[in-house]
Amino acid sequence: MSQLNRRDSLKTLAALGAAGTLGGLSSVAQAQKPLTIGVIYVGPRDDYGYNQAQAQAAAEVKKMPGLKVVEEENVPETAAVQKTMTGMISQDGAKVLFPTSFGYFDPHILALAPKNPDVRFSHCGGMWTEGKHPKNVGSYFGYIDECQYLNGVIAGHMTKSNKIAFIAAKPIPQVLRNINAFTLGARSVKPGITCNVIFTGDWSMPVKEAEATNSLADQGCDVFTMHVDSPKVIVETAAKRGKMVCGYHASQAKLAPNAYLTGAEWNWLTAYKTIIDAAQNGKPHPNFLRGGLKEGYVKMSAYGPMVTDAAKKQADDVKAKMIEGKFDIFTAGLKDGKGTVVVPKTLQQTDLELEKMNYLVEGVLGSL
Template sequence: MTIGSSSLKRRTVIRGLLAAGAFGATSRFWTGCTPAPPQTQTAPSATAVKTLTIGYIYVGPKDDYGYNQSHAEGEAAVAKVSGVKTVDQASVPETVEVQEVMRNMIKENGVQVLFPASYGYYDPHILKMAVEFPEVQFFHPGALYKEGVHPKNVGSYLGYLLEPAYIAGIVAAYTSKTGKLGYVVPKPIPIVIREVNAFALGARSVKPDLKVQAIFTGDWSLPVKEAEATNSLIDQGADVIISRVDNLKVVITTAEKRGVFSCGYHIDQSSLAPKGYLTGVEWNWAKIYTNYAELISAGKTLMNGGIPHVIRGGLKEEYCKNSPYGPAVSETAKKAADEAKAKFLGGSLVIFKGELKDNKGKVVIPAGKQYTLQDPQLETIDWLVEGVLGDPKNT
């Protein structure tokens, strides 16, 4: 989370005001200080239609080589849709400040649809604003929407990264010589933990005795801790590093300097590690966001039932993908990874199926039971699978 630049802007504004003597379920569709003015992108309009104004809010900078940049790339794709205008605000903390940003976008910019893109924006901030502005639609990535409890103008969407994470695990296992992989993990929440598990299960499908050492930093963006964690994992023998933090630049460049391999996340980060980058786990927000824009432009809404309140998808729905293979990936690894992808697309490969034990030896999925990609049980996973060394409860 980048707060410093935002705070600096606010202090500058306040000093200026004082100087002047003033202070002022599932589907396959697909208050704080006054912030700086949102940035605007306008798509060229091919036909004379009413403009749809969509707002995007990011917890970090839009060029963070990671999570926020992936959403910004999705926003850029939406801005090309005829009749659509976007406004955005970056580096907004997961506090009441985001409520003020949403309120300003609605009142000052005429935003009809909002995509506040960080985990901590949902409860209570989006839920509170949705009640205050019942005519505005609010969409959140990964929220646990509760029918009949949460406002009807709130929706939840997500590209499940489980499948590309599993494939990255396969590539990492074939590449590793030590049998030890390292994972730098941010917050210990279900959406993150299940992806750590998917990566580990993919790797252990190749080498059943392989270990994944996980270090939890405790937040989305803590560069110093991320560098320390990466070096610690390498010192412990990990020769492939992956991370799920917002900005992977520190993790990947540290791995490259140490001469070990890396897998990326959120976007293609191969430019940061031309020698050691193997593949990456990427979102495809452009697909999801353009689908929403087209549906809403056609008059469909959450409130009239034209848009489902929960939208999820994986590789088949093109909501996610893997980065291209790097030069260090063997032909054997590519073949195995491509075969797994084909099985995912065909529906014959299920990641979470029994019998499956957690890393404490407890059976968490019994024999004969499985959780498919659309299963709501995936939304609540709080355990690490066998072979992952680490404890999400001790960060």
């Protein structure tokens, strides 16, 4: 033990001499032992979708000084994720975890957080509640319905059949919010447009996603978007059918360059940097992070070559208003499919009603 302590002391003194005394012991400790960040994905990191968007942020974090990133992909939303998180904490020394999938939160993050009070858990989703959940747990998410509205504007200009399509996993509030925003964006161009919706039942069901795409193509839909973990199958299937696509999560332009109009993308690096900065500097863990285009949490894919100038102009004008905080998607008087007013007053992005959305607006054909 005395030899080990002596060796450690010499290392510390040498580091102090190199760094200078102004940096203090904390700087030396940080230089010697980087902050370890753990990132966990429910699917492959190169899925052209949800996981790839998170992995893109993690790749940028790896370039930041004083940090070490450990990752594990294809971890199901079961007790398996608890084992992965436990391993990252005990074996890798992770102090900040990004368990990125929706189903990781309850019960898995909530089971481990109280047992590891010195570890910060950041979950992608809207599930953290003050007074109910641990302080070392937080959530981050983006107002990507802004981008889905812009997808809809482009779709409204590009559709010839006035039938657009949305393929989704589950009718949870965030998904319904995206469907509604896409539809409202399209109907801002052509009020008579309808949006046909098929729910596959889960986040990753490639066979059903292909079947849904073909079914909606058969029904005359000519512009597609989606809310599933990996849009790859939908994008490629729609392109093969001669249809157009607005992407989601990350850019899928490489998969179908002649069909890809634009897309709604995440920019998770903004949230990652905020969370990591708090950990590095001893600030309270950010429990509830939200932002849209203005805050840099979401972004649009580049326009495809087939997008018209008129479509670009309207979408760019609306985007500028969103960034200025002068545009609301869900305005007073919106009705559901039965004609009942479901939005009695205009809703801002920060209004909790949007976190609980449980309806489809008029012009959407689909069942809950």
